[in-house]
Amino acid sequence: MLELKQLYQGFRDPTTILSLARDIARLADKLPAPLNVMEVCGGHTHTIMKYGLLELLPSNIEFIHGPGCPVCIMPKERIDQAAALASIDNVILVTLGDMIRVPGSHGSLASFRAKGCDIRPIYDPLDTLKIAKDNPKKTIVFFAIGFETSTPMTAVLLQQAERQGIKNLLFHINHVLVPPAIDAVMQDSQTRVNAFIGPAHVSVISGAKIYRSTVEKYATPVVVSGFEPVDVMESILRLVRQRIEGKAELEIQYTRAVSEAGNLAAQALVNQYFQTRMQFRWRGLGEISNSALALKDEFAHRDAERIFADRLPVKQIDDHKACQCGDILRGLAKPKDCKVFGRGCAPETPLGSCMVSSEGACNAYYRYQGIQKETVARS
Amino acid sequence: MCLSIPSEVIAVDAERQSVTVDTLGVRRDVSSHLISDPLAIGDYVLIHIGFVMNKIDRDDALNSLELYREIVEKMGGNPLN
Amino acid sequence: MSDLPRDKSIQLSHGGGGKEMNKLIRELFFAEFDNPILRAEEDAAKLDLQGANAFTTDSFTIAPLFFAGGDIGKLAVAGTVNDLAMMGAEPQYLSCSFIIEEGFSLNQLTTIVRSMAKELKHSGARIVCGDTKVVPRGCADGIFINTSGIGRILKPQISAANVAPGDAIIVSRDIGCHGAAILMAREGLVLESELQSDCATLWPVVEQLIAANIPIHAMRDATRGGLSAVLNEWAAASQVGISVDEVAIPVSDEVKGLCELYGFEAMDLANEGTFILAVPQSIALGALEIMQRFGHCERAAIIGTVNEAHIGKVVLNTPWQTQRYLDLPQGELLPRIC
Numbered sequence: 001m002l003e004l005k006q007l008y009q010g011f012r013d014p015t016t017i018l019s020l021a022r023d024i025a026r027l028a029d030k031l032p033a034p035l036n037v038m039e040v041c042g043g044h045t046h047t048i049m050k051y052g053l054l055e056l057l058p059s060n061i062e063f064i065h066g067p068g069c070p071v072c073i074m075p076k077e078r079i080d081q082a083a084a085l086a087s088i089d090n091v092i093l094v095t096l097g098d099m100i101r102v103p104g105s106h107g108s109l110a111s112f113r114a115k116g117c118d119i120r121p122i123y124d125p126l127d128t129l130k131i132a133k134d135n136p137k138k139t140i141v142f143f144a145i146g147f148e149t150s151t152p153m154t155a156v157l158l159q160q161a162e163r164q165g166i167k168n169l170l171f172h173i174n175h176v177l178v179p180p181a182i183d184a185v186m187q188d189s190q191t192r193v194n195a196f197i198g199p200a201h202v203s204v205i206s207g208a209k210i211y212r213s214t215v216e217k218y219a220t221p222v223v224v225s226g227f228e229p230v231d232v233m234e235s236i237l238r239l240v241r242q243r244i245e246g247k248a249e250l251e252i253q254y255t256r257a258v259s260e261a262g263n264l265a266a267q268a269l270v271n272q273y274f275q276t277r278m279q280f281r282w283r284g285l286g287e288i289s290n291s292a293l294a295l296k297d298e299f300a301h302r303d304a305e306r307i308f309a310d311r312l313p314v315k316q317i318d319d320h321k322a323c324q325c326g327d328i329l330r331g332l333a334k335p336k337d338c339k340v341f342g343r344g345c346a347p348e349t350p351l352g353s354c355m356v357s358s359e360g361a362c363n364a365y366y367r368y369q370g371i372q373k374e375t376v377a378r379s
Numbered sequence: 380m381c382l383s384i385p386s387e388v389i390a391v392d393a394e395r396q397s398v399t400v401d402t403l404g405v406r407r408d409v410s411s412h413l414i415s416d417p418l419a420i421g422d423y424v425l426i427h428i429g430f431v432m433n434k435i436d437r438d439d440a441l442n443s444l445e446l447y448r449e450i451v452e453k454m455g456g457n458p459l460n
Numbered sequence: 461m462s463d464l465p466r467d468k469s470i471q472l473s474h475g476g477g478g479k480e481m482n483k484l485i486r487e488l489f490f491a492e493f494d495n496p497i498l499r500a501e502e503d504a505a506k507l508d509l510q511g512a513n514a515f516t517t518d519s520f521t522i523a524p525l526f527f528a529g530g531d532i533g534k535l536a537v538a539g540t541v542n543d544l545a546m547m548g549a550e551p552q553y554l555s556c557s558f559i560i561e562e563g564f565s566l567n568q569l570t571t572i573v574r575s576m577a578k579e580l581k582h583s584g585a586r587i588v589c590g591d592t593k594v595v596p597r598g599c600a601d602g603i604f605i606n607t608s609g610i611g612r613i614l615k616p617q618i619s620a621a622n623v624a625p626g627d628a629i630i631v632s633r634d635i636g637c638h639g640a641a642i643l644m645a646r647e648g649l650v651l652e653s654e655l656q657s658d659c660a661t662l663w664p665v666v667e668q669l670i671a672a673n674i675p676i677h678a679m680r681d682a683t684r685g686g687l688s689a690v691l692n693e694w695a696a697a698s699q700v701g702i703s704v705d706e707v708a709i710p711v712s713d714e715v716k717g718l719c720e721l722y723g724f725e726a727m728d729l730a731n732e733g734t735f736i737l738a739v740p741q742s743i744a745l746g747a748l749e750i751m752q753r754f755g756h757c758e759r760a761a762i763i764g765t766v767n768e769a770h771i772g773k774v775v776l777n778t779p780w781q782t783q784r785y786l787d788l789p790q791g792e793l794l795p796r797i798c
Contacts, residue, residue, distance in 0.1 A: 002437045004403075004423060006444065007385040008720075014779035016447040019454040021780075052782030096428065123722065124429025126410055153430050156412045204425060204432050229780075230447065256440040257425055263433055265415040358723065368784045384720040403717030405644070406652040426721070459779075 011228030012051075020233035021056040027237070028058040030244045035061045036192045037239060038185065038331055040178060041147075041199035042069030042359025043227050049364035051229040061236065064193055064331035065361035067181045067285055068202075070146045070174075071098050072353040072360040073329065075283045076317035078174055079104030082143045084312050085172060085304060086117040092135060093119045094128045095143040096150075098357045103350060105317045125157045132161070132169040140169045141304045148210075149201040151175040151293060152266035155273045158295075158302060170304040173294055176280065178202050179210050180291035184282070185330055186218045193331055195239045197232065198224035200254050207262025208252050219248040226254035273299060281316065283353050284329035325352035328361050335365040342366060385435055388422040400426060468566040475560070475594030488570060489590060492577040493556070497588040505588035507553055512616060514549035516540060517608035525568070525602055527645045529637070529656030533572035535732060536605040537579040538661045542681045544585075545666040546735060548615030551585035555608045558592045561600040572603065582661035585609065615670050622677045623698035627766040628744035630737040632665065632757045633658060634710040635687050639729030640718045651721075655714040660733030665755030669737075674747045678738040685789055687727045690736045691764075691774040692788045702774045704764035704786065728789035738766065 010016075028035075039045055045065045048054060054063065067073050083104055086093035093109070100109040100121050113119040118138075120131065125142065132140045144154040154175065161169045178199060185191055198211050203224045211222040221242040225235035235253045242249060252258050273296060280292030295303045305312065319325055322340045327333035335341050335354065345351040347363055354362035386400035396412050410430045411418055418424065423435040451457065473480040490499060497505050520536040530538075541551040556576070560569065580586065587607075637658040644651040662681060669676060678698070682690045687709070695702045711726045719726050739747050744762050751757035769775075774786040 002423075002441050004385060004387050004401075007423065007435065007440060008403075010440075010444045010447070013447065014781075015451050015457045015459055017780040018458040019447075019451040022454045022458065023450060050784070051780075052778055052784045055782040056780070124409075126429055149427060149432075152413050153428055156410065156430070159412075201425070201427060201432065234443075234447075256436045256443060257433060263413060266413045266432075269413070367787050402721055404653050404655070404712075404714040405717035405721060407650055407721075459781075 008228075011226065011230040013230060016230050017056070017233055020230065020237055024061070024233070024237050024240055025058050027240050027244060028060055031060055031240060032243065033194070035195055035240060035243055036064055036331075037061065037195045037197055037236065038064045038066045038193040039197040039232075040066035040068040040182060041197075041202065042072065042357065043200060044197055044225065044232060045069070045361055045364050046359050047227050047229060047232055049368040052368070053229060053232060056233070057236065061240070065328065066185065066331065067282065067329040068147065068178065068199055069354075069357050069359040070150070070176060071102055071357035072325070073176065073181075073282045073284065074102060074145065074174060074353065075281045076104050076319075077281070077313060077315060079109070080106065080317065081305075081312045082109060082172065083107070083112050083117075085141045085143070085308060086112050086119050088139075088308065088311060090138045091118070092131060092138050092140045093117070093143055094122055094131060094140060095119070096125070096145060097121050097123065099143065099145055101350070102353060102356045125153045126160065128157055128169065129160055129164070129166060132166045136168060138168065141172055142169065143172045143174070145174045147176055147178055147199070147202050148206045149199075149204070151270050151274065152205060152263070155269040158273050158299065159269065161302070169302070170307060171295060171302050172304040173274070175274070175293040176282070177291050177293070178206075179214065180288050181282065181285065182211075182214050184285050184288050184291075186214070186220070188330055190332055191330070194220060195243065196220060196222040197235050197239070198222045200225060200227050200231075200258070203252075203254070203258045203262065205263050205266050208250060208258055208260050209262070211250050215248055215250045221248045222250050224250075224252045224254050224258050226257065283319065284326035319353075320351045323352035325354045325362070328354050335362040338362070384426060385423050386426050388418050388420055388424060391418055391420060393417065398424075398431060400424060400431075402426070470560050470562060470564040470566060470569065470594055472562050472594050472596065475592055481592065485592065488573055489592075492573045493580070493587040493590075495586045495588065497553075497586065498590075505553065505555075507588070507610070509610070510612070512613040514544050514547040514611050514613055515608070516543040517606065518543065519604060519606040521601065521604050522642070523601065524642075524645050525572070527657055528641045530659035530732070531572055531575050532603060532605060533575035534579045534659055536607045537576045537585075538659055538732060539683070540607040540609040541579075541583045541585055542662045542733070542735070544609050544611035545583070545661075545663040546618070546679045546681055547611070547613060548618040548666070548670060548676065548679070549611030549613045550667070551583045551609055551611040551663055553610045554580075554585050554587045556587045556590040557606040558590075559600050559604040559606075560592065560594050561602055562594055562597045564602055569603070579661060583663040585611070615676060618676050618679050620678055620680065620694050620697040623694045623700050623702075623738045623766055624677055624740075625700055625766050625768045626741055627677055627738040628741045628762050629691070629702060629704065629764040629766065630739065630744060630748060630751070631682075631687065631709065631761055631763050632662075632735045632737070632751060632755075633733075633759045634712045634715070635682065635731060635734055636711060636715040636719075636726040636729035637734070638732040639686065640715045642730070643718065643722070643724075651718070653714045653717070655712065658731050658733040662733060662735055665751055665757055668750050668754045669747060672746070672750050674739060674743060674750065676737060676739055679735060681733070681735040682731045684730050686729045686731060687736065688725070688774070688786050688789055691786065694738065695774050696772050699771055701767045701770040701772070702764055703767055703769075703777060704774060705777050707779045708761055708763040710759045710761050725789070727786065741765065
């Protein structure tokens with residue numbers, strides 16, 4: 001019998017974490033070159049920092065924090081669009097939690113809310129249905145964010161709005177995809193990344209299969225990992241083994257939740273409502289082709305981006321000059337390399353996107369900073 | 380989008396495509412729209428922003444925990460002692 | 461006991477200084493808070509104070525007004541009484557001001573006032589003066605309450621600046637219950653659990669500690685900002701380092717469950733009847749025993765020590781021998797989505 005508590009405690013067990021650390025340390029001497037692991041997903045960044053895992057690893061293993069936080073990679077012009085939508089008379093803008101803290105070029109959504117715009121942070125996208133029903137004379141815009149993990153939930157919301165004939169609900173879609181972001185990192189000639197920890201919940205939905213091409217194209221190992229500290233440590237161990245044996249394979253550590261194929265029902269829903277965008281600009285990474293989703297043409301009547309096209313600013317806004325979020329998201333700099341880190345830029349007054357969300361690299365370093373030695377193995 | 384944690388199914392409402400889950404004593408209703416196979420009471424599931432994302436494979440989780448016991452032993456037993 | 465009709469609501473006239481207001485004051489407030497100083501109905505309460513006294517004030521606004529384990533009335537009394545108790549002062553006199561939104565249910569007001577009267581009994585403090593204002597609909601969110609309090613200081617040396625290297629840090633019970641109960645009751649997070657707010661008057665246990673002559677260096681209730689805020693404030697005010705063992709901090713399963721669901725940290729969640737204590741390590745077990753045996757603090761625990769490393773900082777030790785700083789909580793408490 002497996003108790004639910006074991007699913008928490010078993011994967012945070014101190015003796016297991018320390019034993020895995022010993023095993024990694026023992027094997028790390030045999031690594032042919034430093035292991036520069038990119039954890040693509042912000043959830044892993046959070047785990048690594050919160051649980052102090054850097055301290056447990058030898059100096060020839062380094063984490064490079066990747067672009068996998070949907071809040072962090074959102075360019076300012078998209079926030080400006082959300083603010084513009086919220087400023088239209090009789091519009092209620094609905095979005096998920098952290099998003100309202102992200103600064104656009106004229107302030108965050110929280111500051112627009114303080115000015116009187118009706119902006120509602122929610123936890124559950126389906127709550128938007130109730131807001132739409134309760135406010136029949138208003139237009140509700142769901143500002144949809146997230147990677148593969150959260151796209152199916154937006155699809156269900158759209159499906160329900162169609163089925164229930166809720167006409168006053170529109171969507172502003174900002175869903176992005178992990179594999180093109182990995183490509184963008186690997187195609188950068190300066191990249192030092194030579195191994196990946198694959199996202200946990202993106203993979204629950206999409207299946208581990210989406211990393212096949214990464215492994216093949218770049219001969220780089222990928223281990224899909226769970227979010228608990230034991231999961232991350234075991235994944236590091238597996239990456240070390242692969243590098244020692246000269247392999248570059250796709251492995252799933254998080255087998256209790258991730259399969260090769262993923263959640264097919266969720267994938268079918270996404271395919272029913274969404275199409276790939278030709279281009280999407282990522283904060284820090286720039287334009288990446290086929291890296292984001294938009295509503296299909298047949299749902300144009302739900303698409304706030306089309307319906308309010310004349311009201312939405314399209315001017316591209318670059319980051320603050322001193323902000324190094326771009327380099328951090330590409331793994332070329334650490335948060336502490338940035339001149340404004342902890343000075344002009346802090347969680348309550350973020351200049352850059354990586355400081356906003358608790359899954360952003362800068363925010364995680366700021367919150368949990370200081371004691372951990374940084375395992376910098378820069379050549 | 381990385382906050383997703385295991386919970387136990389304690390009630391199923393197939394008609395509304397909704398299940399009640401318990402997370403360490405906190406109960407809430409979540410959507411099962413994304414799950415094609417029917418869920419049953421006692422299933423462990425992952426929840427993300429109000430939706431069940433999938434079922435957790437118990438055997439697999441037990442196998443992992445067993446593997447960790449072996450690693451602890453191989454590395455010389457409880458390192459905290 | 462009040463015999464006001466049960467189905468009525470508060471009108472602007474209840475704050476107008478006339479007949480209706482008089483009726484409300486006499487039949488509800490005087491009846492429930494009954495004592496001779498209040499009944500004297502002078503412009504100000506006359507108090508006979510001696511020696512050193514502590515004086516504090518706090519305003520209470522909370523949504524929802526009624527929650528598992530308490531309501532705004534209980535909170536308004538316990539909150540101010542606790543601020544006095546944390547200074548080693550015996551709570552004696554309270555003032556109480558209501559700002560009530562027009563249309564507020566008289567029934568609910570009665571419940572709130574009775575809850576205040578009941579909570580006062582735990583410390584013996586009395587409400588000796590008060591004020592009532594009614595504002596037009598939309599100008600307040602139901603009801604706001606301000607209470608101020610005065611108490612005689614029995615233990616003068618307690619201060620956030622007196623935490624010393626070699627002290628032990630004790631927490632009086634499992635943390636985060638109030639913050640978690642309020643979050644669960646909020647619209648949008650439709651959650652159910654057995655969890656109750658820890659909202660309670662702390663004077664009885666503090667009285668026991670003082671009676672036992674425990675040399676308390678610092679004592680603070682971990683309200684907004686939770687355990688993290690108190691420890692950081694102490695580390696800064698006393699210029700010491702505080703080292704805390706994560707596993708030693710008591711957290712109930714339900715609070716853990718809520719934190720897992722929404723990405724909160726139990727140490728950042730508010731409490732309303734949980735306090736932190738710094739005492740010399742040699743006396744820590746004795747203090748703990750008094751709290752557990754006589755103070756209904758069954759889950760009280762020693763969670764850390766004070767030292768001279770990392771001055772001004774709080775260091776959290778994980779069970780796998782890594783460390784990190786425990787920072788002050790920041791910003792609005794929003795569910796972590798990403």
